[in-house]
Amino acid sequence: QSALTQPRSVSGSPGQSVTISCTGTSSDVGTYNYVSWYQQHPGKAPKLMIYDVTERPSGVPDRFSGSKSGNTASLTISGLQAEDEADYYCCSYAGLQVFGTGTKVTVL
């Protein structure tokens, strides 16, 4: 099972929106609505931001949203803030768990 493909980096100014793509196959993202997203600041453990493609855990700001179309899932951060600068990983169920390659979000 290969890692899901994410862009290496995305950037935006405070207040702007950025979208991170997560491309898999018909064996993972395309079949299961079990895509989750994790935020990781340097030296810290990952934090769950989105689960079941679109659901937000309690405490996660509503400017984080998830979606899926075909074999590609996406995480959108609206109203970008300085504290959103971090690495982001997608993850999909595929009979096992497969993570994305990771995306560094930079706030300009």
Add this chain to the structure above:
Amino acid sequence: QVQLQESGPGLVKPSETLSLTCTVSGASISSYYWSWIRQPPGKGLEWIGYIYYSGSTNYNPSLKSRVTISIDTSNNHFSLRLSSVTAADTAVYYCARVVMGGYYFDYWGQGTLVTVSS
């Protein structure tokens, strides 16, 4: 409040077995699946496997021949053993709780760095 804490040696010699334990507090280990995930320095996350309180396991096929995950419900902890380690197994190892309804990781330990070196 659910908390997970990894423990174990920070240095393992090549060809030996890496052993880590994850102690769970604030939740019964008998109610969820539990997982190990690792992250080599400067690289992405890699799922290692998970275990249910019954002992049922599921492993990453790329590591399956070398991995054993076990669970101790009496002491509310679960463990990882990775045999025949090489430098490529140097990573931060995380334990995490799995919500099987959606196959996502909702609580994570802080992680522990294991270096494979002679």
